[in-house]
Amino acid sequence: MNEKAYLDFYEKHQIIPVRQDKSDMVKHFNRRGNLYKQIGIPPALLKDKSVIEFGPGSGDNAIFTASLKPGRYVLVDGNSTSIRELHKKLNEGAFGEVTPEICNSNILGYQDDRQFEIVLCEGVVPNQENSSAFLKEITTFAAPGGIVCITTMSPFSCLAEVCRRVMRPFFSQEIDCAVEEGVKFFREDLLSLTGMSRLHDDWVLDNILHPWGKNLFFSIPAAIEAISDDFDFYGSSPTFLTDWRWYKSVNGLEFGTNDMAKKAYACSSLFLIDYRIDPAEMTLPVHSNWSSLEKDCNEAYEIHMGIWLNGDIDAIYTQFLPLMAVISKKLGDLLPITARSLQDFISGMHEMKIKGLQADFKSFRTWFGRGQQYVSFIRRAN
């Protein structure tokens, strides 16, 4: 089922469920601009540069990228609804002075002799059959000294979403009804997210009703591992690497940030579990090892697959909730807010068995992980 990640589901329903709220374009541009700054791309950097974007989806984000006036802008997507939407935007003048080349193609196997100064690929690499190989393939389009930006997802960052997905059997099987029910049911959750910009029906489609594959997770260390022969870790959102080296001591061809980022990530990866927590205000034990908790979250994802695919409600109560109780206990002293929300999830799910979509989920409603992380790399110049 993971053979054509994203594409099969989107094509089947003729959708591109990643539309952004553009009712306030200043806000939309500020969001995108600040993301780019966080990952090391100040707006002026894109002017006249060559940019290729893999998987632009609705093109809502491409509008911003185009506004920075790249000299060449290529958009590659394999979903016919995306391609139609991109052409529509182009015809309506949404890309301003820039005329992007729009290519209807699978990213895997995409042929282009050119190399680009910036390669963008957002919301695409995790969930592929082989994310490492996928990433390696798109990086071949980066010129020496060029930047590659991708997104990653971890077992911690997705746990809150996985909890929401195990509710799938309680929604209609028919997709339009399920979207309607989901929008109503998750409204409170989504409104609690102050920065939420995706349209709610698209969020329900992509996060609750989209059949995620067995290889959902692709973490920052996995991405580093995949391309460290040619690339150096550059920036990320959230930012977790501080580099205290005296620049004169950094004099080799390798920048040295790959190992530093892996170490820094290992210390702080648990914070991806709950966006409400500000690590700057926390005193987690330094050099902690979160591998046992990460293993639990991986197992939760596997159990969720059976529940989601087979509508196996029994497994929610006999397997998933007992594991959530274990995770909540382990988190208890470290992240009490998250532990509390997990307890509220457990009691909410018990209520759901009786009251259906009327169940009360208390503080669980406001718990979201740090979903996808953004990470940029620089191709080493020979």
Ligand SMILES: C[S@@+](CC[C@H](N)C(=O)[O-])C[C@H]1O[C@@H](n2cnc3c(N)ncnc32)[C@H](O)[C@@H]1O
């Ligand atoms: C989750 S959406 C992300 C869209 C957009 N980048 C964003 O962040 O809003 C994934 C996009 O990548 C495209 N995509 C995923 N895998 C692909 C593949 N193997 N070949 C071509 N397009 C692909 C999908 O069609 C979709 O437009």
